[in-house]
Amino acid sequence: MSELPIADWQTLAASKRKAVYDKIPVQWRLPESLTSKFNETSTISVLDVPSTCGLLTPRELELTSNYDATQLVELMSSGKVKSIEVVTSFCKRAAIAHQCVNCLTEIFFEEAMARARECDEYFAKHGRVIGALHGLPISLKDSFNIKGIHTTIGYVSFLSKPPARTNSNLVNLLYDHGAVFYVKTNLPQAMMTADSHNNVFGRTLNPHNLSMTPGGSTGGEAALLALRGSPLGLATDVAGSCRIPALCCGLTSFKPSAGRVPFGGGVAPGRLGAPSPILPVAGVMGRVVRDVEIVMRTICSADTWAYDEGVLGVGWRGVQPCRRPLRFGLVRGVKERPLHPPIARALHSCATKLTAHGHEIVLLDNKIPDIWASNILAWKFFMLDPRKTALKYIQDGGEPVVPSLGTTMVEELRGWEPSLDELWDMNAERARVVRAWHGVMVGEALDAVVMPGNCTTSVKHDGYGTTPYTVVQNLLNYPSGILPYGKAEEELDRPFFRADAVYEPSYEAKAIEGLPAHVQIMGKSMKDEELMEILKVVEKTLAE
């Protein structure tokens, strides 16, 4: 990358951003009078911009607002709606979303429309669908490769790379089942912060409140989905990247067990060959559980091993909907990161409702391994590269480190350097943690665990910090889902305020008022199908 003039990164980045913006047809652009209000210090919500800006026709608003992904596929599969109509509507709405919250990294509307017509022609000719996702637009994180499209993952030094020559394996699989790709979405520098902010594409804003983070690392996806600029999104997750954005933006997400979903063929933010037991996985983000399920079922029911040498090739098992009362473990917090009132209330309310519906709740507070210690252990695994390759990628581009990158790692590890000898002990320690959790899950006969996905709702940009509540599932390789539930409401939250708690980040009730709250439901390793059914039960219970 030495051919890049070091001082030039701002120009290169500006040029890239302009190139992305230029892919938005002129007639889909918002007036500057509107967009000038959208910035990272503004506290406004932009959720109603798509319906009020006047760019979307009533039909486009209907298609993007009134149906979930499952319904859209049904409409297209029965010939009632054409893919080109659905895809065009979402392209348009995604363009609007981008102008509100800066969520896209690559736009390829023309290719998507050509693909949509291909789907429609196939249907017209054969009288049947290409696959279970026939004609459905799906957005995806920038780190996935799509042939012919750039994959910079926000590194200035990657701007000089040629477009991807091949698709990610997951992209190939979903194409074969009828999916239509049209945009890639923003992510943090090095993909290791909960703020989707990098020097190439800038910062993605939370559509609920622009001064708040949309989460990361799959934050562009979440912001886009919250604005209904996409019906479904593909994420990755090694410490919460599929779940943190979901909980920040009020979405549903599912992080599967490792080896279920093809992960290969994308671009990594660091060195290949990590000797870590924590495997990154691809996950799904959407609005409702059944949408997430349709993608998971489609993927896992395919011959995944034919697409990807790294998967287990385990098919999606047909499990029965839950008919018996379930037993949930309940994790009420980590003392180093006490739950902010809105999250404590959501969790309490969820547990109460589940109990009211006949399910059992088992308090796990003193039964499970220390989650904070697991967070530190997980971060050691993320810091194993003696060459610090991700940092080198940053330096290669002459760009600065983004502010949030230093805040994700735990303080305890400042100055820590990895060694092969300690790595053995880390693995042995992880094995003990896995065994202890397994003992609780089996010993207590738990079906799943109800816990927070974070101690707060979304917070101000660069304020998210470390991620103990989402990384433990990666350390354990347990599947986990986020369900949106309620919102921060100072009045209702007040009884859950603890005067003795040291809230970190600080609890600012007024700032987060109205932001989505959530619960996290963690399943058991490789029992993704069972967790999906449990998520449906909890989703339904919370809605009552």
Place this chain on the structure above:
Amino acid sequence: MSELPIADWQTLAASKRKAVYDKIPVQWRLPESLTSKFNETSTISVLDVPSTCGLLTPRELELTSNYDATQLVELMSSGKVKSIEVVTSFCKRAAIAHQCVNCLTEIFFEEAMARARECDEYFAKHGRVIGALHGLPISLKDSFNIKGIHTTIGYVSFLSKPPARTNSNLVNLLYDHGAVFYVKTNLPQAMMTADSHNNVFGRTLNPHNLSMTPGGSTGGEAALLALRGSPLGLATDVAGSCRIPALCCGLTSFKPSAGRVPFGGGVAPGRLGAPSPILPVAGVMGRVVRDVEIVMRTICSADTWAYDEGVLGVGWRGVQPCRRPLRFGLVRGVKERPLHPPIARALHSCATKLTAHGHEIVLLDNKIPDIWASNILAWKFFMLDPRKTALKYIQDGGEPVVPSLGTTMVEELRGWEPSLDELWDMNAERARVVRAWHGVMVGEALDAVVMPGNCTTSVKHDGYGTTPYTVVQNLLNYPSGILPYGKAEEELDRPFFRADAVYEPSYEAKAIEGLPAHVQIMGKSMKDEELMEILKVVEKTLAE
């Protein structure tokens, strides 16, 4: 272990060996006139000793000689034969086998008979079996734990350890399905050579020819099985330990994909927490494929995750028997270890028969990654412990290193020291190897690969050397099976002699005359069920 007088290891070992021998009832002992002939320099076969020594009744000979494990279970499950009869017969025959080839490390006949009576009483009371392995005696490698029994794995320094306080997870599972354990079997020092030789229990001999190795590391099992002192054995395999002994002793064995069979709860020969992508697995050894299958199906059909936190919990899929012609890749050798004539002949004959039966053979010679390089890479992963814990365990006992321990590792790695930095590159290299093999398996639409399990039949003690033909499956995490096929016959083998080949170990036709030959059939990762069906096809084809 500092309380052990260093000079005392010989006494300690002799005492342990005597304690094992003393567990053999006096009336089951062979006369000294016979046993004095059994030593590691004798070239005699002892395969007929059980039937000629006069210790076994006709009924005991019938039960141990005429039925495979599947039939034995059927006989017990239909009430025609009692477990106590079967177990007593195998205890007696195992005792004879031990006196011939020194294959046992722990004997617990009394506990086994009590368990057999328990099975019989259960059947009498409930009119049904405990499980799919009801009343069946199963032998297992010393490294598995059985509550109340010692697990020294042949380290002098482990002699002072208390008996196991818990069962290995696999032992628990098999107990729950009706298995009866009665002996544990010998293995090499550090479990990393193909000679089952250690300073506590001494050396196990090959019953086909006592001067030959039974293989390792699960060599005690193989010697016992070849003498029909057990119907089925449990092995482990990280570089071929379930397959090398099988091919040395003329048995069938199956190394599953990692995560299918519970592995936890045993005793490891080295440090815990290896940061290696090569996972040790538990495998099965027997005489015919259907016996191996009954164990694999029983294990995988159980809720394995309830027993072991390290498994994937993937059930045994019901796959149809193969009805279409299969496509086999064929690996004809590694230039550094050319195939000795009997193995080249077995492989050639196997390929010819498969072709004659309508199956396709695809030569892989120039299509696959270099197997020798993969062997070196795998050995680097085995040498990752900077503390050299296995060597420390040896030194703690004041015992010498056994001769074969230095011969397994490849010469290229002498003096090599691991580093965290190189470990990243090793992982990246492994990923390339896995991807390349995957490309061949998918691209050539292969169902399985026919290849040798070693370049030779069994060889003289301490002559086996390194294991390129069996470690590649561990590196890839592909399941693999050994099928016995024919035997070394100088006359028939002669056309397969290559004057230009540098045979390593040296080819000594007269020395190996009559020893079992074999083929290895490698399947695809996690497609253990498909491989099992393919093994049945090959087994049947070879028998015709």
